[in-house]
Amino acid sequence: MGFEPPQRLVRALGEMHGERAAADWLARLPELINESLAANGPELALERVAAPGGRSSLVLLVRRVDGTPAVLKIAPAGAAPDLEQAALAHWNGWGAVRLLGSGGEALLLERLHPEVSLRSLPEAKALLEAAGTVRRLWVEPPVGHSFETVAERTGRCTDPMRAAAAADPALEPLVSAALAAREELVAHSPEVLLLHGNFRQSKVLAGERAPWLTVGPEPLVGERAYDLARLVRDRVEDLIASPGGPVTARRRINKLADSLDVDRERLHGWTLFRAVESGTRALTVGRRQEGELSLEFAGWL
Template sequence: MAFEPPERLVRALGETYGDAQAGPWLGRLPGLAEESAARRGLAVDRVQAPGGRSSLVALVRRPDGAPAALKVAPPFARPDLERAALAHWNGWGAARLMEEDAPDDALLLERLHPEVSLRSLPEAKALLEAAGTVRRLWVEPPGGHGFESVAERTERQSVPMRGAESGEFAPLVTAALAARDELASSAAELMLLHGNFRQSKVLSGERAPWLTVGPEPLVGERAYDLARLVRDRVEDLIAAPSGASAARRRVKKLADSLDVDPERLHGWTLFRAVESGLRAGAAGRHRDAELLLEFAGWL
Protein backbone atom coordinates (compact mmCIF):
# COMPACT_ATOMS: atom_id res chain seq x y z
CA MET A 1 0.00 0.00 0.00
CA ALA A 2 1.23 3.51 -0.83
CA PHE A 3 1.82 5.69 2.25
CA GLU A 4 1.41 9.04 0.54
CA PRO A 5 1.36 11.94 3.02
CA PRO A 6 -2.00 13.72 3.13
CA GLU A 7 -2.01 17.27 1.81
CA ARG A 8 -2.92 18.61 5.25
CA LEU A 9 0.23 17.09 6.72
CA VAL A 10 2.46 18.48 3.97
CA ARG A 11 1.03 21.98 4.43
CA ALA A 12 1.16 21.95 8.23
CA LEU A 13 4.72 20.62 8.52
CA GLY A 14 5.93 23.21 6.03
CA GLU A 15 4.21 25.97 7.97
CA THR A 16 5.50 24.85 11.36
CA TYR A 17 9.03 23.72 10.56
CA GLY A 18 9.77 25.21 7.14
CA ASP A 19 9.96 23.41 3.81
CA ALA A 20 13.73 23.02 4.08
CA GLN A 21 13.34 20.82 7.15
CA ALA A 22 9.98 19.20 6.43
CA GLY A 23 10.51 18.53 2.71
CA PRO A 24 13.29 15.91 2.94
CA TRP A 25 11.46 13.98 5.65
CA LEU A 26 8.20 14.02 3.68
CA GLY A 27 10.10 12.61 0.74
CA ARG A 28 11.24 9.68 2.87
CA LEU A 29 7.90 9.22 4.62
CA PRO A 30 6.35 6.54 2.36
CA GLY A 31 9.40 4.33 2.83
CA LEU A 32 9.62 5.00 6.56
CA ALA A 33 5.96 4.09 7.08
CA GLU A 34 6.25 0.92 5.01
CA GLU A 35 9.32 -0.17 6.97
CA SER A 36 7.64 0.55 10.31
CA ALA A 37 4.61 -1.52 9.35
CA ALA A 38 6.75 -4.39 8.05
CA ARG A 39 8.89 -4.53 11.23
CA ARG A 40 5.75 -5.08 13.27
CA GLY A 41 4.06 -7.47 10.86
CA LEU A 42 1.15 -5.08 10.41
CA ALA A 43 -1.53 -5.28 7.73
CA VAL A 44 -2.55 -1.79 6.64
CA ASP A 45 -6.23 -1.00 6.20
CA ARG A 46 -5.83 2.62 5.11
CA VAL A 47 -4.08 5.90 5.75
CA GLN A 48 -6.22 8.25 7.80
CA ALA A 49 -7.19 11.36 5.83
CA PRO A 50 -7.21 14.29 6.12
CA GLY A 51 -5.21 13.13 9.14
CA GLY A 52 -3.17 15.17 11.58
CA ARG A 53 -0.86 18.13 11.23
CA SER A 54 2.34 16.54 12.50
CA SER A 55 2.23 12.87 11.54
CA LEU A 56 0.91 10.22 9.21
CA VAL A 57 -1.55 7.84 10.87
CA ALA A 58 -2.40 4.48 9.32
CA LEU A 59 -5.18 2.22 10.55
CA VAL A 60 -3.62 -1.23 10.79
CA ARG A 61 -4.10 -4.77 12.09
CA ARG A 62 -1.56 -6.61 14.20
CA PRO A 63 -0.43 -10.15 13.36
CA ASP A 64 -3.22 -11.54 15.58
CA GLY A 65 -5.81 -9.47 13.71
CA ALA A 66 -6.32 -6.91 16.50
CA PRO A 67 -6.92 -3.37 15.25
CA ALA A 68 -4.38 -0.63 16.01
CA ALA A 69 -3.10 2.67 14.64
CA LEU A 70 0.45 3.31 13.45
CA LYS A 71 1.66 6.88 13.84
CA VAL A 72 4.77 8.05 12.00
CA ALA A 73 6.07 11.52 12.85
CA PRO A 74 9.34 13.32 12.05
CA PRO A 75 11.97 13.35 14.79
CA PHE A 76 11.82 17.15 14.95
CA ALA A 77 8.16 16.84 16.07
CA ARG A 78 9.46 14.89 19.09
CA PRO A 79 7.46 11.66 18.93
CA ASP A 80 9.71 10.46 21.77
CA LEU A 81 8.03 12.96 24.09
CA GLU A 82 4.58 11.88 22.95
CA ARG A 83 5.57 8.28 23.66
CA ALA A 84 6.79 9.25 27.15
CA ALA A 85 3.55 11.07 27.97
CA LEU A 86 1.33 8.25 26.68
CA ALA A 87 3.38 5.69 28.62
CA HIS A 88 2.96 7.75 31.79
CA TRP A 89 -0.81 8.09 31.32
CA ASN A 90 -0.98 4.35 30.52
CA GLY A 91 -4.39 4.64 28.91
CA TRP A 92 -5.87 6.91 31.59
CA GLY A 93 -7.81 9.43 29.52
CA ALA A 94 -5.61 8.87 26.46
CA ALA A 95 -4.98 6.31 23.72
CA ARG A 96 -2.86 3.44 24.99
CA LEU A 97 0.54 2.46 23.61
CA MET A 98 0.34 -1.08 22.20
CA GLU A 99 4.02 -2.01 22.49
CA GLU A 100 6.53 -1.72 25.30
CA ASP A 101 9.73 -1.77 23.22
CA ALA A 102 9.44 0.05 19.92
CA PRO A 103 11.84 -0.88 17.10
CA ASP A 104 11.82 2.70 15.76
CA ASP A 105 10.33 6.16 16.36
CA ALA A 106 6.82 5.20 15.17
CA LEU A 107 4.02 4.79 17.71
CA LEU A 108 1.73 1.76 17.69
CA LEU A 109 -1.46 2.89 19.40
CA GLU A 110 -4.85 1.66 20.45
CA ARG A 111 -7.20 2.23 17.54
CA LEU A 112 -9.99 4.71 18.23
CA HIS A 113 -12.69 6.00 15.89
CA PRO A 114 -11.05 8.92 14.04
CA GLU A 115 -14.32 9.89 12.38
CA VAL A 116 -16.06 10.51 15.74
CA SER A 117 -14.62 13.31 17.87
CA LEU A 118 -16.19 15.58 20.45
CA ARG A 119 -16.89 18.04 17.63
CA SER A 120 -19.69 15.68 16.56
CA LEU A 121 -21.59 16.50 19.78
CA PRO A 122 -23.65 19.60 20.57
CA GLU A 123 -21.43 22.32 22.02
CA ALA A 124 -22.58 22.11 25.65
CA LYS A 125 -22.22 18.32 25.75
CA ALA A 126 -18.84 18.48 23.99
CA LEU A 127 -17.44 20.94 26.52
CA LEU A 128 -18.69 18.80 29.40
CA GLU A 129 -17.05 15.66 28.02
CA ALA A 130 -13.87 17.59 27.18
CA ALA A 131 -13.58 18.86 30.74
CA GLY A 132 -13.99 15.36 32.13
CA THR A 133 -11.35 13.99 29.75
CA VAL A 134 -8.65 16.62 30.23
CA ARG A 135 -9.00 16.39 34.00
CA ARG A 136 -7.68 12.80 33.81
CA LEU A 137 -4.52 13.89 32.02
CA TRP A 138 -3.42 16.38 34.67
CA VAL A 139 -1.09 14.26 36.78
CA GLU A 140 2.37 14.74 38.22
CA PRO A 141 5.03 14.28 35.53
CA PRO A 142 7.39 11.32 35.73
CA GLY A 143 10.72 11.81 37.49
CA GLY A 144 13.60 12.82 35.23
CA HIS A 145 11.27 13.76 32.38
CA GLY A 146 12.45 15.67 29.32
CA PHE A 147 9.32 17.75 28.73
CA GLU A 148 9.72 21.48 28.23
CA SER A 149 7.86 23.86 30.52
CA VAL A 150 5.04 26.23 29.68
CA ALA A 151 7.44 29.11 30.31
CA GLU A 152 9.98 27.68 27.84
CA ARG A 153 7.47 26.96 25.10
CA THR A 154 5.73 30.31 25.34
CA GLU A 155 9.02 32.21 25.45
CA ARG A 156 9.97 30.56 22.16
CA GLN A 157 6.56 31.41 20.71
CA SER A 158 6.91 35.01 21.91
CA VAL A 159 9.98 35.74 19.79
CA PRO A 160 8.17 36.33 16.45
CA MET A 161 5.32 38.06 18.29
CA ARG A 162 7.62 40.78 19.59
CA GLY A 163 8.23 41.86 16.04
CA ALA A 164 4.51 42.55 15.62
CA GLU A 165 4.20 44.97 18.53
CA SER A 166 4.39 47.91 16.14
CA GLY A 167 2.01 46.48 13.53
CA GLU A 168 -1.72 46.59 12.90
CA PHE A 169 -2.57 44.58 16.01
CA ALA A 170 -0.02 46.22 18.28
CA PRO A 171 -2.29 46.79 21.33
CA LEU A 172 -3.53 43.18 21.22
CA VAL A 173 -0.02 41.77 20.82
CA THR A 174 1.32 43.94 23.65
CA ALA A 175 -1.49 42.80 25.94
CA ALA A 176 -0.93 39.13 25.07
CA LEU A 177 2.81 39.35 25.70
CA ALA A 178 2.28 41.17 28.99
CA ALA A 179 -0.18 38.49 30.09
CA ARG A 180 2.29 35.75 29.14
CA ASP A 181 5.18 37.37 31.01
CA GLU A 182 3.16 37.79 34.18
CA LEU A 183 1.66 34.29 34.05
CA ALA A 184 4.91 32.51 33.24
CA SER A 185 6.71 34.20 36.11
CA SER A 186 4.03 33.45 38.70
CA ALA A 187 2.88 29.90 37.95
CA ALA A 188 2.81 27.56 40.94
CA GLU A 189 1.61 24.31 39.33
CA LEU A 190 3.78 21.69 37.64
CA MET A 191 1.46 19.14 36.04
CA LEU A 192 1.85 17.01 32.95
CA LEU A 193 -0.23 18.72 30.24
CA HIS A 194 -1.56 17.62 26.86
CA GLY A 195 -0.27 20.80 25.24
CA ASN A 196 -2.74 20.99 22.36
CA PHE A 197 -6.02 19.90 23.92
CA ARG A 198 -9.22 20.62 22.00
CA GLN A 199 -12.41 18.85 20.99
CA SER A 200 -10.99 17.31 17.81
CA LYS A 201 -8.24 15.64 19.87
CA VAL A 202 -10.81 13.59 21.83
CA LEU A 203 -12.03 10.54 19.92
CA SER A 204 -14.58 7.83 20.55
CA GLY A 205 -13.13 4.53 21.73
CA GLU A 206 -14.11 0.98 22.64
CA ARG A 207 -12.34 0.81 26.02
CA ALA A 208 -13.73 4.18 27.13
CA PRO A 209 -16.29 6.51 25.56
CA TRP A 210 -13.74 9.29 24.92
CA LEU A 211 -9.93 9.21 24.79
CA THR A 212 -7.35 11.83 23.90
CA VAL A 213 -4.85 11.65 21.05
CA GLY A 214 -2.06 13.81 19.67
CA PRO A 215 -0.45 15.33 22.77
CA GLU A 216 2.31 17.90 22.48
CA PRO A 217 3.27 17.33 26.11
CA LEU A 218 4.80 19.86 28.44
CA VAL A 219 4.69 20.64 32.14
CA GLY A 220 3.09 23.60 33.87
CA GLU A 221 -0.23 24.93 35.02
CA ARG A 222 -3.62 23.55 34.04
CA ALA A 223 -4.93 26.93 32.89
CA TYR A 224 -2.50 26.85 29.96
CA ASP A 225 -3.81 23.47 28.82
CA LEU A 226 -7.42 24.61 29.07
CA ALA A 227 -6.87 27.81 27.09
CA ARG A 228 -6.98 26.16 23.65
CA LEU A 229 -10.33 24.56 24.46
CA VAL A 230 -11.89 27.97 25.21
CA ARG A 231 -11.77 28.98 21.56
CA ASP A 232 -13.04 25.70 20.10
CA ARG A 233 -15.57 26.24 17.30
CA VAL A 234 -14.39 29.85 17.09
CA GLU A 235 -16.12 30.24 13.74
CA ASP A 236 -19.47 29.59 15.43
CA LEU A 237 -18.70 32.10 18.18
CA ILE A 238 -17.78 34.78 15.63
CA ALA A 239 -20.96 34.17 13.65
CA ALA A 240 -23.24 34.42 16.71
CA PRO A 241 -24.74 37.83 17.64
CA SER A 242 -23.77 37.20 21.27
CA GLY A 243 -20.37 35.74 20.44
CA ALA A 244 -18.32 38.13 22.55
CA SER A 245 -20.31 37.55 25.73
CA ALA A 246 -20.46 33.81 25.01
CA ALA A 247 -16.67 33.67 24.78
CA ARG A 248 -16.26 35.39 28.13
CA ARG A 249 -18.88 33.12 29.72
CA ARG A 250 -17.02 30.09 28.39
CA VAL A 251 -13.85 31.19 30.18
CA LYS A 252 -15.71 31.44 33.47
CA LYS A 253 -17.67 28.21 32.98
CA LEU A 254 -14.60 26.12 32.17
CA ALA A 255 -12.59 27.68 34.98
CA ASP A 256 -15.34 26.96 37.48
CA SER A 257 -15.90 23.38 36.30
CA LEU A 258 -12.21 22.49 36.60
CA ASP A 259 -11.28 24.64 39.61
CA VAL A 260 -8.91 26.83 37.61
CA ASP A 261 -8.29 30.52 38.32
CA PRO A 262 -10.45 32.36 35.73
CA GLU A 263 -8.01 35.27 35.47
CA ARG A 264 -5.14 32.93 34.62
CA LEU A 265 -7.30 31.08 32.11
CA HIS A 266 -8.28 34.42 30.58
CA GLY A 267 -4.64 35.44 30.23
CA TRP A 268 -3.47 32.20 28.66
CA THR A 269 -6.47 32.19 26.32
CA LEU A 270 -5.55 35.67 25.15
CA PHE A 271 -1.91 34.77 24.59
CA ARG A 272 -2.61 31.53 22.77
CA ALA A 273 -5.28 33.07 20.51
CA VAL A 274 -3.05 36.00 19.52
CA GLU A 275 -0.02 33.76 18.96
CA SER A 276 -2.06 31.39 16.79
CA GLY A 277 -3.64 34.27 14.89
CA LEU A 278 -0.31 35.89 14.05
CA ARG A 279 1.17 32.55 13.01
CA ALA A 280 -1.83 31.85 10.76
CA GLY A 281 -1.45 35.27 9.15
CA ALA A 282 2.26 34.72 8.52
CA ALA A 283 1.43 31.40 6.83
CA GLY A 284 -1.13 33.03 4.55
CA ARG A 285 -4.18 31.60 6.32
CA HIS A 286 -5.79 35.01 6.52
CA ARG A 287 -9.32 33.85 7.31
CA ASP A 288 -8.09 31.85 10.30
CA ALA A 289 -6.01 34.81 11.44
CA GLU A 290 -8.98 37.15 11.22
CA LEU A 291 -11.19 34.84 13.30
CA LEU A 292 -8.58 34.26 16.00
CA LEU A 293 -7.64 37.91 16.41
CA GLU A 294 -11.27 39.01 16.50
CA PHE A 295 -11.89 36.40 19.20
CA ALA A 296 -8.85 37.62 21.15
CA GLY A 297 -10.12 41.17 20.95
CA TRP A 298 -13.35 40.12 22.67
CA LEU A 299 -11.53 38.86 25.71
Protein backbone atom coordinates in the same frame (compact mmCIF):
# COMPACT_ATOMS: atom_id res chain seq x y z
CA MET B 1 4.93 1.39 -1.21
CA GLY B 2 3.59 4.11 -3.49
CA PHE B 3 1.03 6.59 -2.21
CA GLU B 4 0.19 10.27 -2.01
CA PRO B 5 0.46 11.69 1.52
CA PRO B 6 -2.62 13.66 2.63
CA GLN B 7 -2.42 17.27 1.46
CA ARG B 8 -3.31 18.50 4.93
CA LEU B 9 -0.10 16.91 6.20
CA VAL B 10 1.99 18.26 3.32
CA ARG B 11 0.84 21.84 3.92
CA ALA B 12 1.22 21.69 7.68
CA LEU B 13 4.72 20.20 7.59
CA GLY B 14 5.85 22.96 5.24
CA GLU B 15 4.56 25.59 7.65
CA MET B 16 6.07 23.98 10.74
CA HIS B 17 9.43 22.75 9.48
CA GLY B 18 10.08 24.63 6.24
CA GLU B 19 9.43 23.48 2.69
CA ARG B 20 12.84 21.86 2.20
CA ALA B 21 12.83 19.85 5.42
CA ALA B 22 9.23 18.80 4.83
CA ALA B 23 9.97 17.67 1.28
CA ASP B 24 12.99 15.66 2.43
CA TRP B 25 10.95 13.87 5.12
CA LEU B 26 8.03 13.20 2.80
CA ALA B 27 10.39 11.70 0.21
CA ARG B 28 11.56 9.22 2.87
CA LEU B 29 8.05 8.18 3.87
CA PRO B 30 7.82 4.94 1.84
CA GLU B 31 11.05 3.77 3.45
CA LEU B 32 9.91 4.91 6.91
CA ILE B 33 6.60 3.09 6.54
CA ASN B 34 8.29 -0.20 5.65
CA GLU B 35 10.78 0.17 8.50
CA SER B 36 8.08 1.03 11.01
CA LEU B 37 5.85 -1.87 9.97
CA ALA B 38 8.75 -4.29 10.34
CA ALA B 39 9.91 -2.79 13.65
CA ASN B 40 6.47 -3.07 15.24
CA GLY B 41 5.96 -6.73 14.46
CA PRO B 42 6.36 -8.95 11.38
CA GLU B 43 2.63 -9.75 11.36
CA LEU B 44 1.46 -6.13 11.37
CA ALA B 45 -0.72 -5.66 8.28
CA LEU B 46 -1.24 -2.29 6.65
CA GLU B 47 -4.85 -1.46 5.73
CA ARG B 48 -4.66 2.12 4.47
CA VAL B 49 -3.49 5.66 5.09
CA ALA B 50 -5.92 7.66 7.22
CA ALA B 51 -7.14 10.80 5.45
CA PRO B 52 -7.32 13.69 6.01
CA GLY B 53 -5.16 12.51 8.92
CA GLY B 54 -3.15 14.74 11.22
CA ARG B 55 -1.15 17.91 10.67
CA SER B 56 2.14 16.70 12.16
CA SER B 57 2.27 12.98 11.36
CA LEU B 58 1.25 10.27 8.94
CA VAL B 59 -1.43 8.01 10.38
CA LEU B 60 -1.70 4.45 9.08
CA LEU B 61 -4.53 2.07 9.90
CA VAL B 62 -3.06 -1.36 10.61
CA ARG B 63 -4.13 -4.70 12.05
CA ARG B 64 -2.16 -6.85 14.50
CA VAL B 65 -1.62 -10.56 14.12
CA ASP B 66 -4.52 -11.36 16.46
CA GLY B 67 -6.85 -9.22 14.33
CA THR B 68 -6.85 -6.23 16.69
CA PRO B 69 -7.12 -2.93 14.79
CA ALA B 70 -4.44 -0.38 15.62
CA VAL B 71 -2.83 2.82 14.35
CA LEU B 72 0.75 3.40 13.33
CA LYS B 73 1.74 7.05 13.71
CA ILE B 74 4.91 8.25 11.97
CA ALA B 75 6.16 11.76 12.71
CA PRO B 76 9.33 13.74 11.96
CA ALA B 77 11.75 14.35 14.79
CA GLY B 78 10.69 18.00 14.92
CA ALA B 79 7.27 16.91 16.14
CA ALA B 80 8.93 15.33 19.22
CA PRO B 81 7.39 11.84 18.95
CA ASP B 82 9.67 10.72 21.79
CA LEU B 83 7.91 13.12 24.16
CA GLU B 84 4.49 12.01 22.96
CA GLN B 85 5.56 8.42 23.61
CA ALA B 86 6.73 9.32 27.12
CA ALA B 87 3.46 11.08 27.94
CA LEU B 88 1.28 8.28 26.59
CA ALA B 89 3.31 5.69 28.47
CA HIS B 90 2.90 7.68 31.68
CA TRP B 91 -0.87 8.07 31.26
CA ASN B 92 -1.08 4.36 30.37
CA GLY B 93 -4.47 4.73 28.72
CA TRP B 94 -5.97 6.86 31.50
CA GLY B 95 -7.93 9.50 29.57
CA ALA B 96 -5.72 9.06 26.52
CA VAL B 97 -5.17 6.67 23.64
CA ARG B 98 -3.18 3.62 24.77
CA LEU B 99 0.40 3.16 23.58
CA LEU B 100 0.77 -0.41 22.30
CA GLY B 101 4.38 -0.22 21.24
CA SER B 102 7.00 1.70 19.32
CA GLY B 103 9.68 0.97 16.79
CA GLY B 104 11.50 2.62 13.95
CA GLU B 105 10.15 6.15 13.83
CA ALA B 106 6.58 5.21 14.72
CA LEU B 107 4.21 4.81 17.64
CA LEU B 108 1.77 1.92 17.64
CA LEU B 109 -1.52 3.05 19.20
CA GLU B 110 -4.92 1.60 19.90
CA ARG B 111 -7.40 2.49 17.20
CA LEU B 112 -10.18 4.89 18.11
CA HIS B 113 -12.94 6.31 15.92
CA PRO B 114 -11.47 9.39 14.18
CA GLU B 115 -14.78 10.12 12.49
CA VAL B 116 -16.39 10.77 15.90
CA SER B 117 -14.83 13.55 17.96
CA LEU B 118 -16.33 15.85 20.56
CA ARG B 119 -17.00 18.32 17.76
CA SER B 120 -19.82 16.01 16.69
CA LEU B 121 -21.69 16.77 19.92
CA PRO B 122 -23.76 19.84 20.78
CA GLU B 123 -21.62 22.60 22.26
CA ALA B 124 -22.69 22.29 25.90
CA LYS B 125 -22.31 18.48 25.91
CA ALA B 126 -18.94 18.71 24.15
CA LEU B 127 -17.53 21.09 26.77
CA LEU B 128 -18.79 18.88 29.58
CA GLU B 129 -17.16 15.77 28.11
CA ALA B 130 -13.97 17.69 27.33
CA ALA B 131 -13.66 18.84 30.91
CA GLY B 132 -14.16 15.32 32.20
CA THR B 133 -11.52 13.98 29.82
CA VAL B 134 -8.78 16.55 30.28
CA ARG B 135 -8.90 16.39 34.09
CA ARG B 136 -7.71 12.76 33.86
CA LEU B 137 -4.53 13.84 32.12
CA TRP B 138 -3.42 16.29 34.79
CA VAL B 139 -1.11 14.11 36.85
CA GLU B 140 2.32 14.47 38.37
CA PRO B 141 4.96 14.16 35.62
CA PRO B 142 7.32 11.19 35.73
CA VAL B 143 10.55 11.52 37.68
CA GLY B 144 13.46 12.64 35.51
CA HIS B 145 11.19 13.71 32.64
CA SER B 146 12.36 15.71 29.60
CA PHE B 147 9.20 17.74 29.02
CA GLU B 148 9.61 21.47 28.58
CA THR B 149 7.76 23.91 30.78
CA VAL B 150 4.95 26.26 29.85
CA ALA B 151 7.36 29.17 30.35
CA GLU B 152 9.88 27.63 27.94
CA ARG B 153 7.35 26.81 25.23
CA THR B 154 5.62 30.17 25.33
CA GLY B 155 8.93 31.98 25.57
CA ARG B 156 9.85 30.76 22.08
CA CYS B 157 6.70 32.42 20.75
CA THR B 158 7.39 35.93 21.96
CA ASP B 159 9.88 37.05 19.28
CA PRO B 160 7.66 35.89 16.35
CA MET B 161 4.72 37.71 17.96
CA ARG B 162 6.74 40.91 18.25
CA ALA B 163 7.86 40.52 14.64
CA ALA B 164 4.24 40.17 13.52
CA ALA B 165 3.34 43.34 15.39
CA ALA B 166 6.28 45.19 13.85
CA ALA B 167 5.13 44.13 10.37
CA ASP B 168 1.54 45.20 11.08
CA PRO B 169 1.26 47.96 13.71
CA ALA B 170 -2.49 47.31 14.01
CA LEU B 171 -1.59 44.13 15.87
CA GLU B 172 0.58 45.89 18.42
CA PRO B 173 -2.06 46.53 21.14
CA LEU B 174 -3.20 42.91 21.19
CA VAL B 175 0.34 41.54 21.05
CA SER B 176 1.47 43.84 23.88
CA ALA B 177 -1.50 42.79 26.03
CA ALA B 178 -0.83 39.11 25.37
CA LEU B 179 2.88 39.39 26.17
CA ALA B 180 2.15 41.32 29.34
CA ALA B 181 -0.32 38.64 30.42
CA ARG B 182 2.25 35.91 29.78
CA GLU B 183 4.94 37.78 31.72
CA GLU B 184 2.70 37.99 34.76
CA LEU B 185 1.55 34.38 34.50
CA VAL B 186 5.00 32.77 34.19
CA ALA B 187 6.33 34.78 37.12
CA HIS B 188 4.57 32.27 39.34
CA SER B 189 3.06 28.93 38.39
CA PRO B 190 0.68 27.51 40.99
CA GLU B 191 1.34 23.89 39.98
CA VAL B 192 3.52 21.65 37.83
CA LEU B 193 1.44 18.93 36.20
CA LEU B 194 1.74 16.94 32.99
CA LEU B 195 -0.36 18.70 30.33
CA HIS B 196 -1.70 17.66 26.93
CA GLY B 197 -0.40 20.86 25.36
CA ASN B 198 -2.84 21.06 22.44
CA PHE B 199 -6.14 20.04 24.01
CA ARG B 200 -9.33 20.83 22.10
CA GLN B 201 -12.53 19.08 21.07
CA SER B 202 -11.12 17.56 17.87
CA LYS B 203 -8.40 15.86 19.92
CA VAL B 204 -10.95 13.80 21.86
CA LEU B 205 -12.19 10.75 19.95
CA ALA B 206 -14.72 8.03 20.64
CA GLY B 207 -13.21 4.77 21.85
CA GLU B 208 -14.19 1.21 22.69
CA ARG B 209 -12.86 0.82 26.26
CA ALA B 210 -13.90 4.36 27.21
CA PRO B 211 -16.42 6.73 25.63
CA TRP B 212 -13.85 9.46 24.97
CA LEU B 213 -10.05 9.37 24.79
CA THR B 214 -7.51 12.05 23.95
CA VAL B 215 -5.03 11.85 21.06
CA GLY B 216 -2.21 13.98 19.68
CA PRO B 217 -0.59 15.42 22.80
CA GLU B 218 2.19 17.99 22.57
CA PRO B 219 3.13 17.36 26.20
CA LEU B 220 4.71 19.84 28.58
CA VAL B 221 4.53 20.60 32.29
CA GLY B 222 2.87 23.49 34.05
CA GLU B 223 -0.51 24.72 35.17
CA ARG B 224 -3.93 23.49 34.14
CA ALA B 225 -5.09 26.94 33.00
CA TYR B 226 -2.64 26.77 30.08
CA ASP B 227 -4.12 23.46 28.91
CA LEU B 228 -7.69 24.77 29.12
CA ALA B 229 -6.93 27.95 27.18
CA ARG B 230 -7.06 26.34 23.74
CA LEU B 231 -10.36 24.64 24.57
CA VAL B 232 -11.95 28.02 25.32
CA ARG B 233 -11.41 29.04 21.69
CA ASP B 234 -13.02 25.92 20.20
CA ARG B 235 -15.59 26.45 17.46
CA VAL B 236 -14.40 30.04 17.18
CA GLU B 237 -16.10 30.40 13.79
CA ASP B 238 -19.46 29.79 15.45
CA LEU B 239 -18.68 32.29 18.19
CA ILE B 240 -17.70 34.95 15.66
CA ALA B 241 -20.93 34.40 13.73
CA SER B 242 -23.03 34.71 16.88
CA PRO B 243 -24.29 38.15 17.95
CA GLY B 244 -23.61 37.15 21.55
CA GLY B 245 -20.09 35.88 20.85
CA PRO B 246 -18.15 38.13 23.26
CA VAL B 247 -20.48 37.35 26.16
CA THR B 248 -20.43 33.63 25.34
CA ALA B 249 -16.62 33.59 25.23
CA ARG B 250 -16.28 35.22 28.64
CA ARG B 251 -18.97 32.96 30.08
CA ARG B 252 -17.14 29.93 28.72
CA ILE B 253 -13.95 30.97 30.51
CA ASN B 254 -15.81 31.30 33.81
CA LYS B 255 -17.71 28.04 33.38
CA LEU B 256 -14.63 25.98 32.53
CA ALA B 257 -12.58 27.58 35.29
CA ASP B 258 -15.23 26.93 37.91
CA SER B 259 -15.97 23.36 36.82
CA LEU B 260 -12.29 22.40 37.01
CA ASP B 261 -11.30 24.54 40.00
CA VAL B 262 -8.98 26.74 37.91
CA ASP B 263 -8.41 30.42 38.65
CA ARG B 264 -10.57 32.51 36.31
CA GLU B 265 -8.01 35.28 35.83
CA ARG B 266 -5.22 32.87 34.98
CA LEU B 267 -7.42 31.09 32.46
CA HIS B 268 -8.39 34.46 30.98
CA GLY B 269 -4.72 35.44 30.65
CA TRP B 270 -3.62 32.21 28.99
CA THR B 271 -6.65 32.28 26.69
CA LEU B 272 -5.66 35.77 25.54
CA PHE B 273 -2.03 34.81 25.01
CA ARG B 274 -2.76 31.60 23.14
CA ALA B 275 -5.36 33.25 20.89
CA VAL B 276 -3.00 36.09 19.93
CA GLU B 277 -0.07 33.72 19.43
CA SER B 278 -2.14 31.42 17.25
CA GLY B 279 -3.57 34.33 15.28
CA THR B 280 -0.24 36.00 14.54
CA ARG B 281 1.33 32.66 13.61
CA ALA B 282 -1.49 31.89 11.19
CA LEU B 283 -1.16 35.30 9.54
CA THR B 284 2.59 34.83 9.18
CA VAL B 285 2.19 31.60 7.19
CA GLY B 286 -0.65 32.93 5.04
CA ARG B 287 -3.68 31.42 6.78
CA ARG B 288 -5.37 34.80 6.92
CA GLN B 289 -8.94 33.75 7.70
CA GLU B 290 -7.86 31.53 10.57
CA GLY B 291 -5.58 34.24 11.91
CA GLU B 292 -8.23 36.94 11.77
CA LEU B 293 -10.76 34.74 13.58
CA SER B 294 -8.34 34.07 16.44
CA LEU B 295 -7.42 37.74 16.73
CA GLU B 296 -11.03 38.89 16.68
CA PHE B 297 -11.75 36.42 19.46
CA ALA B 298 -8.75 37.74 21.42
CA GLY B 299 -10.08 41.26 21.03
CA TRP B 300 -13.23 40.27 22.92
CA LEU B 301 -11.24 39.31 25.98
